[in-house]
Every structure is written in structure tokens, then in C-alpha cells.
Amino acid sequence: MQLWPDIESEYVERTPTSERLHRETRAHVPAGVASTFRNWDPHPLFVERASGVHLYDVDGNAYLDFALNNGAAMVGHAHPAVNEAVADQLGDGTLYCHPHELLSEAAVEIKRRWDPIDLVRFTNSGTDSTMHAIRVARAYSGRDKILKIEGSYHGVHDYVLISKSTPEGKWGHPKRPAKLVESAGVPEQVAETVEVAPFNDLEAVESILREHRNEIGAVIVEPIVMNVAVTQPRERFLHGLRELCDEYGLVYIFDEVKTGAKVAPGGAAEYYGVEPDLVAMAKSIGGNFPVGAFGGSEEIMRTIEDDAAHFGTYNGNPLVLRALVTVLRDVLTDEAYERAYALGDALAQGYEDVMEDAGLVGHVDQVTTQGTAVFTDHEIRNYRDFQTHVDPDLQENYFFGMLNRGVMAQPHGIAQQWTISVQHDRAYVDEHLEAFKDLAPRLADEQSL
Ligand SMILES: Cc1ncc(COP(=O)(O)O)c(C=O)c1O
Structure with missing residues (x-):
């Protein structure tokens, strides 16, 4: 997977302490991470703390978090x-x-x-x-x-x-x-x-x-x-x-x-x-x-x-x-589910609207609190459909482009998905969508090359 130079350099400039800690940790821990999935190029984020719906990295960046521990945190952080x-x-x-x-x-x-x-x-x-x-x-x-x-x-x-x-x-x-x-x-x-x-x-x-x-x-x-x-x-x-x-x-x-x-x-x-x-x-x-x-x-x-x-x-x-x-x-009460489902629908619909406005080909696959934007108009019915029709570079640059805008839209890995937690609210969904709106034209330009 290839990061576009501007997206990569912005990420690198925002996260120098993560880069150093990753290098140093590798002296003691294989790949510098506790689970090999977490080792991204150019380097993973080192997190200092998490609270509510935010992750804070060691360089002082805050991320509005929809990755939520690979989906383990429907309660959000530190509930x-x-x-x-x-x-x-x-x-x-x-x-x-x-x-x-x-x-x-x-x-x-x-x-x-x-x-x-x-x-x-x-x-x-x-x-x-x-x-x-x-x-x-x-x-x-x-x-x-x-x-x-x-x-x-x-x-x-x-x-x-x-x-x-x-x-x-x-x-x-x-x-x-x-x-x-x-x-x-x-x-x-x-x-x-x-x-x-x-x-x-x-x-x-x-x-x-x-x-x-x-x-x-x-x-x-x-x-x-x-x-x-x-x-x-x-x-x-x-x-x-x-x-x-x-x-x-x-x-x-x-x-x-x-x-x-x-x-x-x-x-x-x-x-x-x-x-x-x-x-x-x-x-x-x-x-x-x-x-x-x-x-x-x-x-x-x-x-x-x-x-x-x-x-x-x-x-x-x-x-x-x-x-x-x-x-x-x-x-995770009945009311909590109802609220989370409504936010999940709003986020999915918002993504569809942004993609349409930006001329970005894609669709959202979503079930209540779980969803993801897939930048292809092909229906994904199985593993091979995804591998065949989804451009991994586009998905990867989407992830980092969102990070650079302060939103962790989903776990790293092109086939992952967002989770809506009980601590998200409509303002957080709107903030997520604003970041995507800012990034989408760039993705659309690359897609049309
Ligand atoms: C569907 C599914 N099953 C099992 C696992 C393994 O769970 P754990 O990482 O807690 O061992 C995962 C992890 O992502 C998963 O997505």
C-alpha cells in the first residue's frame, strides 16, 4: 500500500514522538507493538491516554475515536x-x-x-x-x-x-x-x-x-x-x-x-x-x-x-x-442501543451524501452501530469481491487523511469498520463527517486518475 506523499509527510510531521518511541520499543518488543496488526507504516501512533470518545497520542494530538479498540469499546473509553x-x-x-x-x-x-x-x-x-x-x-x-x-x-x-x-x-x-x-x-x-x-x-x-x-x-x-x-x-x-x-x-x-x-x-x-x-x-x-x-x-x-x-x-x-x-x-441499555443505531444511520447517510457531492465513487456497508465506506460501486458479497474491487491505496490514504484531520474513522486496516459507542453523540458524528467532507474531494481526484 502506498501513502500519497502529502498525506504521509503530514502524518510524520504530526507524530515525531510516536516515531521515536516506536523505534526505541523495537529494541525490546518485536515490531514495537503488542499485536502485530498494530504495526503500521510509516509508524504506529503511541497513545498516552483514552477517555470518552477520544484517544490522545504522545505528541499531544487528540483523535475523535470511531475505531474503539477494534470494536471492543461500544462503551467508549473509561466509561x-x-x-x-x-x-x-x-x-x-x-x-x-x-x-x-x-x-x-x-x-x-x-x-x-x-x-x-x-x-x-x-x-x-x-x-x-x-x-x-x-x-x-x-x-x-x-x-x-x-x-x-x-x-x-x-x-x-x-x-x-x-x-x-x-x-x-x-x-x-x-x-x-x-x-x-x-x-x-x-x-x-x-x-x-x-x-x-x-x-x-x-x-x-x-x-x-x-x-x-x-x-x-x-x-x-x-x-x-x-x-x-x-x-x-x-x-x-x-x-x-x-x-x-x-x-x-x-x-x-x-x-x-x-x-x-x-x-x-x-x-x-x-x-x-x-x-x-x-x-x-x-x-x-x-x-x-x-x-x-x-x-x-x-x-x-x-x-x-x-x-x-x-x-x-x-x-x-x-x-x-x-x-x-x-x-x-x-x-448497553435499550435506550443506549436506540441512540447508537440512530447515530450509525446518520453517519452512514452522511458518508453517502459526502461521496455523492464530491463525486467519489463508493458506498457504505452498515449494520446499526457498525459501518464502513468502501470506495467502489461493486457490491461486496465476499472476500474476493473486496480484494478485486477495492483499491487498497485509496482506503489506506482515507485512513491517514482522516487521522491528519483528528478523526480515527475506523481501525487501521483497509477492511475494518467504525463502531458507534454509547458516548458518541450527534456533534461527534457531525465532526467526523466534516473531516470526511474536507478529505473526500482529494480522494475523488485520485480515484479519477
Ligand atoms: C471475528 C473475530 N473473531 C475472533 C477474534 C479474536 O479476538 P481476540 O483478538 O480477542 O483474540 C477477532 C479479533 O478481531 C475477530 O474479529
């Missing part, structure tokens, strides 16, 4: 109610390694939102949640293989680091995507435990299931592929998968790490009216604390009492569960 609950818990201890009453309190909050969930276990991250959901699904089905979607990300454990960002040229047939292990250190044999299918193509999924009947035990999907912008299921794709899972005796897993508690109180399962067997979640359920969960039908989850291992020193610790209960019970 007072969450802070108060967590501060209160500090005095009573943050880790017991014994059961406590918050476990069922937190589980009840999750069950209230997800009808398909009878039983819940807590984890420390989204990776942890998908890994254990898959293990439980394998234990229940007695089959080792899973089916995943091309371009979907389910965290960083070995079984899902496959065909997440396959480069063009290695794609394979559109209906039979290649299985590509995407990290050194992941054994090639792991690919033998996974089949990969395109999103929004039930016929392709069914053909793979037929070919691997009695081998595949589970299907895992991001119900909205939010590692490919905001790519929604079309033509009742998720309902069709439900029927196929029933027909082939498969455990249907929703990875709601990004959608959970954000596109609707009960995530994508509620939004689309689909009942998965298991749901994996993390991010926004925890109000910026490292907590995840997975849950589902009693019959499947009881395998944990038989022979499916789920252990963890920090699982369900009282600190993060206090945060989770506060978020789900007191902060």
Missing part, C-alpha cells in the same frame, strides 16, 4: 460506570481461582441476550472463545474437521489461521477456495482439519459438505464478515447454513466476537433471527476488559463436564466479570 464497578472490585481481589457468584450473574446476562444459549463458559479473549467453541463442537460431533469461510478471521489459534487473507494468485477455484496456512509455525497438517468455503454461496458450502460427509463436525462463521468490511449475509445465507447443519448433523458456530452486543443486544443471532448451536464472543461484552465467553445448547455445552477440556487460570475472574455485568446490565 464511569464500568470504572466504578471495577475499582470497587479491586478491593475485594481480582482473581480467586475458585467459583464465585458473579459467574452465574454474568452468564444470566448473556443468556438474556442470546436465546440459543443455555450454558456459558468464560474466557480471556476472542481467540480463546473460538478455540474452545471449536473444541466443544468437535467433542460433541465426534468429528475432527471444521468448515470455515474464506477471508474470515476467528483469532490466532492454529485451527483458524487458514485462508484469512489469501493473496490473489493462490485463491483456487471460487467455489473451492484454497486452504492456505497463514503463519509460520502453524503445522501444514492443520489445513487437513479445515475445509474452506466462500461466503454467501450455499451451493458451494453444500457441495463441500457432501464431499466431506461424516468428516466435518462443525461450521464456524462470522455472521457478518467484519474482517471483510461489513459484508452481510445475502439471500438468507445464514438460515440456509442452519438447514445444512441440521441436515448434515453439524454444530453451527457463530463467531460473534465483533457483532456480539453491537449489531443488536443479542448480536447477529438476534439481528437476523438465526439460532446457532454455539456462540463465541468477546470484545464489546467486556467494556475494554479482557473477557470472552462461549455458550450454547445444554446438550453440547455439557461435553465440558464429560471430556472436552476447558481450563484457564484467569477464566471468569471477578474483575472482568464485574465489568461485563455492568456493561450488559447497566450501560
Whole structure:
């Protein structure tokens, strides 16, 4: 990806301390970051603090934040109610390694939102949640293989680091995507435990299931592929998968790490009216604390009492569960959703208007609090559509152009999306749109070259 010289030099001039700290940190920390996604060129921002809907960097720049910790912060930053609950818990201890009453309190909050969930276990991250959901699904089905979607990300454990960002040229047939292990250190044999299918193509999924009947035990999907912008299921794709899972005796897993508690109180399962067997979640359920969960039908989850291992020193610790209960019970209320949805619609409509006025070809893909501007008029139905029709340079310069105007419009990475938090209001949406209005003609000029 190529940054345009004026956009790059403005960013570099605004962030000299970040550049120095990044260089110095690399002496101690690989790539100078704690998660490799965070290492951007020319250098990442070093953040000093976050509060409300703002991030403050070490050079004294403030950013109106719609990236919100890769979507983990629907509560915004440092939400007072969450802070108060967590501060209160500090005095009573943050880790017991014994059961406590918050476990069922937190589980009840999750069950209230997800009808398909009878039983819940807590984890420390989204990776942890998908890994254990898959293990439980394998234990229940007695089959080792899973089916995943091309371009979907389910965290960083070995079984899902496959065909997440396959480069063009290695794609394979559109209906039979290649299985590509995407990290050194992941054994090639792991690919033998996974089949990969395109999103929004039930016929392709069914053909793979037929070919691997009695081998595949589970299907895992991001119900909205939010590692490919905001790519929604079309033509009742998720309902069709439900029927196929029933027909082939498969455990249907929703990875709601990004959608959970954000596109609707009960995530994508509620939004689309689909009942998965298991749901994996993390991010926004925890109000910026490292907590995840997975849950589902009693019959499947009881395998944990038989022979499916789920252990963890920090699982369900009282600190993060206090945060989770506060978020789900007191902060993400029905009124909070209503307000956030209205702001999400206003931001999406505002983007459409600005693009039209500026002659910038593009459209917004949006579901309630989640959205993104994609600078193409092609419909994005799956990973390959995005790779084929979206100009990565334009998307990257949009991100930095917005940063230079004091707005972090979405997480870095051309296929990411904004999140509306409960701490945003109409004035912040307008400020975001003003910045985009200022940048859009520049993007339109480059697009027309
Ligand atoms: C859909 C999805 N699943 C799982 C994960 C992994 O979550 P975590 O980063 O908490 O391990 C992510 C992270 O972005 C995600 O987007």
C-alpha cells in the first residue's frame, strides 16, 4: 500500500514522538507493538491516554475515536460506570481461582441476550472463545474437521489461521477456495482439519459438505464478515447454513466476537433471527476488559463436564466479570442501543451524501452501530469481491487523511469498520463527517486518475 506523499509527510510531521518511541520499543518488543496488526507504516501512533470518545497520542494530538479498540469499546473509553464497578472490585481481589457468584450473574446476562444459549463458559479473549467453541463442537460431533469461510478471521489459534487473507494468485477455484496456512509455525497438517468455503454461496458450502460427509463436525462463521468490511449475509445465507447443519448433523458456530452486543443486544443471532448451536464472543461484552465467553445448547455445552477440556487460570475472574455485568446490565441499555443505531444511520447517510457531492465513487456497508465506506460501486458479497474491487491505496490514504484531520474513522486496516459507542453523540458524528467532507474531494481526484 502506498501513502500519497502529502498525506504521509503530514502524518510524520504530526507524530515525531510516536516515531521515536516506536523505534526505541523495537529494541525490546518485536515490531514495537503488542499485536502485530498494530504495526503500521510509516509508524504506529503511541497513545498516552483514552477517555470518552477520544484517544490522545504522545505528541499531544487528540483523535475523535470511531475505531474503539477494534470494536471492543461500544462503551467508549473509561466509561464511569464500568470504572466504578471495577475499582470497587479491586478491593475485594481480582482473581480467586475458585467459583464465585458473579459467574452465574454474568452468564444470566448473556443468556438474556442470546436465546440459543443455555450454558456459558468464560474466557480471556476472542481467540480463546473460538478455540474452545471449536473444541466443544468437535467433542460433541465426534468429528475432527471444521468448515470455515474464506477471508474470515476467528483469532490466532492454529485451527483458524487458514485462508484469512489469501493473496490473489493462490485463491483456487471460487467455489473451492484454497486452504492456505497463514503463519509460520502453524503445522501444514492443520489445513487437513479445515475445509474452506466462500461466503454467501450455499451451493458451494453444500457441495463441500457432501464431499466431506461424516468428516466435518462443525461450521464456524462470522455472521457478518467484519474482517471483510461489513459484508452481510445475502439471500438468507445464514438460515440456509442452519438447514445444512441440521441436515448434515453439524454444530453451527457463530463467531460473534465483533457483532456480539453491537449489531443488536443479542448480536447477529438476534439481528437476523438465526439460532446457532454455539456462540463465541468477546470484545464489546467486556467494556475494554479482557473477557470472552462461549455458550450454547445444554446438550453440547455439557461435553465440558464429560471430556472436552476447558481450563484457564484467569477464566471468569471477578474483575472482568464485574465489568461485563455492568456493561450488559447497566450501560448497553435499550435506550443506549436506540441512540447508537440512530447515530450509525446518520453517519452512514452522511458518508453517502459526502461521496455523492464530491463525486467519489463508493458506498457504505452498515449494520446499526457498525459501518464502513468502501470506495467502489461493486457490491461486496465476499472476500474476493473486496480484494478485486477495492483499491487498497485509496482506503489506506482515507485512513491517514482522516487521522491528519483528528478523526480515527475506523481501525487501521483497509477492511475494518467504525463502531458507534454509547458516548458518541450527534456533534461527534457531525465532526467526523466534516473531516470526511474536507478529505473526500482529494480522494475523488485520485480515484479519477
Ligand atoms: C471475528 C473475530 N473473531 C475472533 C477474534 C479474536 O479476538 P481476540 O483478538 O480477542 O483474540 C477477532 C479479533 O478481531 C475477530 O474479529
